[in-house]
């Protein structure tokens with residue numbers, strides 16, 4: 399078997415080694431992929447970068463199709479990329495991920511229509527309120543409308559809250575007041591009636607931000623506008639996963655009549671001096687903050703496996719409320735956490751290592767279903 403793998407292409411090697419696993423399945427009766435193991439519980443997703451959407455990263459491509467049944471574009475549906483100028487849209491890559499989903503029977507979550515970050519320069523420069531509202535309306539109508547009937551769900555509004563649960567000061571709040579959230583859901587529902595509509599944020603499992611999130615959802619509901627779910631992003635830290643807050647939040651969002659999804663899961667292994675995922679926050683580079691550049695001790699990988707296993711135990715306990723768990727990247731080498739909040743670090747936040755091999759965390763998550 400080993401000699402055979404060495405002679406074939408890299409992508410083939412992955413498929414061949416999983417073929418070997420399939421034999422294991424026949425012998426043991428155990429599932430050999432995340433999506434199969436959790437098929438009766440919730441969707442298992444991953445974020446895709448451009449190379450992966452274009453199926454140019456052969457090793458990743460084999461693994462994605464083997465392991466996942468939901469995808470979210472990591473960047474290419476953000477306004478800066480999909481709507482670079484007032485009257486110019488760039489649908490090339492977004493069309494590709496939608497076609498990729500259809501071809502491979504993988505559900506696509508659109509990310510994201512309304513977000514203060516990665517806005518195109520022209521939108522930031524709009525001074526006049528009516529022009530800004532026109533931009534807002536045209537953006538949603540055009541982007542959501544194009545993928546109506548083709549996309550499973552939209553992160554309609556992303557990260558509109560501060561840590562204390564108040565509304566984040568953004569160009570949307572400034573120009574349209576806090577009604578912009580309800581308006582975004584109203585427009586998306588109209589442009590893409592069959593699509594599930596979510597509010598998505600990080601740290602919204604924390605009590606204060608959760609209260610803000612609940613108030614925001616209630617406001618949309620009170621206006622008679624549809625909202626289907628809340629995404630808890632899930633950018634957590636080794637040994638500090640807030641299990642109690644997560645469980646309380648799953649229950650609280652479900653009590654509003656909503657579905658819950660974990661939308662951007664990773665468990666970070668490197669030190670930093672703040673929590674959350676505000677892309678505008680950065681930290682100065684320092685070699686002491688990149689301790690595992692040449693490899694990570696097995697004890698930490700085991701600790702990560704325990705954290706992931708405890709998380710998935712919690713998700714399984716609430717599988718009637720959770721509809722999807724999406725990892726924010728395919729393997730450790732492709733994670734945004736290698737470049738943020740300090741560029742050039744070596745992080746290990748996901749279930750697959752840089753060579754696409756399953757880590758102890760993968761085996762721990764799979765073991766729960768044996």
Ligand code: G3I
Nearest residue numbers: 472473509515516556600631662675676677726733734738
């Ligand atoms: O596209 C340019 C490319 O042309 C240029 O050569 C390169 C040089 O740095 O930068 C490229 O843009 C980068 C982009 O990712 C695509 O790789 C940006 O600098 C970089 O800031 C951007 O980071 C993304 C980040 O959002 C900022 O928007 C991460 O990949 C992405 O993982 C991250 O995702 C967010 C979610 O959308 C929302 N929740 C938090 C999460 C993590 O921050």
